[in-house]
Amino acid sequence: MSDPLQFEAFMRDYQNMVFSTAWRLIGSEAEAEDIAQEVFLKAYEHFEELRGSPTAGGWLKTVARNLSLNHLTRYRARWRFFSECEPEGEEGEDRGLAGTLAAPEQSNQGAEAADQREMLAQALDKLPPGQRIPLVLYHFEDLSYEEIAARLGISLGKVKTDIHRGREALRRRLSLNPEIALT
Amino acid sequence: MNPQPPDRREAWEADLHRRLKELPDRPAPRTLAPRVMAMIQARAALPWYRRTWWHWPVLAQVVSLLAVSALLGMATWLLLHLASGQWEATVTQEAKSVLAPLAPLWSLLTTLVEALALVVKSAGGSVLLIASSLCLVMYLSCVGLGTVFYRVAVGRRNS
Numbered sequence A: 001m002s003d004p005l006q007f008e009a010f011m012r013d014y015q016n017m018v019f020s021t022a023w024r025l026i027g028s029e030a031e032a033e034d035i036a037q038e039v040f041l042k043a044y045e046h047f048e049e050l051r052g053s054p055t056a057g058g059w060l061k062t063v064a065r066n067l068s069l070n071h072l073t074r075y076r077a078r079w080r081f082f083s084e085c086e087p088e089g090e091e092g093e094d095r096g097l098a099g100t101l102a103a104p105e106q107s108n109q110g111a112e113a114a115d116q117r118e119m120l121a122q123a124l125d126k127l128p129p130g131q132r133i134p135l136v137l138y139h140f141e142d143l144s145y146e147e148i149a150a151r152l153g154i155s156l157g158k159v160k161t162d163i164h165r166g167r168e169a170l171r172r173r174l175s176l177n178p179e180i181a182l183t
Numbered sequence B: 001m002n003p004q005p006p007d008r009r010e011a012w013e014a015d016l017h018r019r020l021k022e023l024p025d026r027p028a029p030r031t032l033a034p035r036v037m038a039m040i041q042a043r044a045a046l047p048w049y050r051r052t053w054w055h056w057p058v059l060a061q062v063v064s065l066l067a068v069s070a071l072l073g074m075a076t077w078l079l080l081h082l083a084s085g086q087w088e089a090t091v092t093q094e095a096k097s098v099l100a101p102l103a104p105l106w107s108l109l110t111t112l113v114e115a116l117a118l119v120v121k122s123a124g125g126s127v128l129l130i131a132s133s134l135c136l137v138m139y140l141s142c143v144g145l146g147t148v149f150y151r152v153a154v155g156r157r158n159s
Helices: A005-028 A029-045 A056-074 A074-084 A097-103 A104-109 A113-124 A131-140 A146-154 A158-173 B004-024 B032-045 B060-083 B089-124 B125-158
Strands: none
Touching: A005 A029, A005 A131, A005 B032, A029 A056, A029 A097, A029 B032, A056 A131, A056 B032, A074 A104, A074 A158, A104 B089, A113 A158, A113 B004, A131 A146, A131 A158, A131 B004
16 A cells, blocks of 8 residues: 555544634634545644554644644734624523424424534534634633633733623523533 | 523523524535545646645655755856946946836926926815815725625625
């Protein structure tokens, strides 16, 4: 088996994880695919070291996170400006998802575990970037508040506020469906 | 929204953290792997001189380093000689002869700038103020329209 074929098998093992890491941070499928492609092109350059390494997954996740954050930083002025233009009220935040969550047939039938996860994932996607990015870094990437503040170049207080607002927005959205309301 | 007691909020946050961590990875698009493999093949097919320097053959890297060093040395030697003034007169004369065809253009440019300065001087500060305000209003209108279009586009995407 030649290197490219081995690499393709390696890539198929990790592609979902890399793509998810990028998508959660960036919030766009097309851009996340571009980032994932860049991650695997870098991985190919280091394939000799990564092949068979138990830390390959961690390496790929870190590169995916860093490339995604670099991408966000590049377009930072835009997403920050527009995210701050997003409506703060419940009406605006629940736009689009509220109908799905409040649909009576879904509430009455009781959602399956997979549906609940899908709804939580959707609720996360619907958060404005200013709340979603710190929340993802905290809950998925296990970064501390201080690390997030340093990485995004914002104050510690703003990180805490954004994460708190993000959690509250998730709670409001999920509480619309009693089947998946968090305790 | 009623505020929660601290212990209840902590429990809720822990539950949220657990649920988020349990979210499965999203399936990558089917196009990802073929795209990456195509890029790898395209890069492998490139001749060595079109790849990044780090991927050049060792011999080519050594030769390129020597060539760059030689160029830098030559540039330094030339600068030192120019600074000593030996070549100053020759270079100035050469520059004048090379730039001679551009003399009418330079003269036209100078005249235009002088005319503009005269207009500004005679019109006074109020005209400048009005022009600046007009520019600012136009800029803010563009930003405002951009924001409105973005909101409309995002609203349509989410609806």
